[in-house]
Amino acid sequence: MRISCPYCGDRDAHEFVHRGDAAPRRPTSDDGFYDYVYLRDNIAGPMREHWYHAQGCRNWIVVARDTRNHQMSGAVLAREASR
């Protein structure tokens, strides 16, 4: 699987660390913290995921990927995605 890093370009997946669903947002209070830390949907289809380019530019990126066929439809730096 190749992942298109916004900085480095196309790279093999083994350079990256997979974190998973990029949708959860850190809650401002203790309410919802358990869900934020532990609960993840197991989506079959297009989703946005966090990947860390550990063996490249060492940045977190948000990748839009279809989990059924690994088709990538875009990637941005996580710091830009969170703005």
Added chain:
Amino acid sequence: MSAANSVVITEQSGLGLAAVMSRKGVRPAAIGAALGLAPSEGPGRVGDARLALIGTGPGTWLALTEAPDPDWSLQLAHKLTGLASVSDQSGGYMVFRIGGNGARALLQHGAFIDFHPDVFRQGSAATTVIAHIGVILWQRDDTPTFDVATFRSYAHSFRRWVETTAAAL
């Protein structure tokens, strides 16, 4: 190995190396203005023997000089006061110069990136892995000659990979 795909590898010594990480909100142009060059915003090498910046990530560069003063990294940090953090890496990395007409084929055996001259040319750079060893590499000229920086403690292992792989070219 035949003469048609020879590889010449030399260890570069006496280099000054430093990691430059720009502060939040500081544009690459501001770093460039302070240093008198226009650093690459992507993975690329800009500069000369006196000072070159190799892009390693957004807002981060590996600074390299071939003739460092003893306090070179401090001078660099002084020029970038308020703009970027500078940490001396001269002892942290070993730089190998890999030339010869088999150099491109050699690196293509190790890194999973495209080294075709249409996409990787003089001034191109990449941070990646070769044989599980982290490397920062860039193309110096179209001979082609490449420089590969690797963590110093992995230098022996990297050189061993070069020698065994070059023998199979």
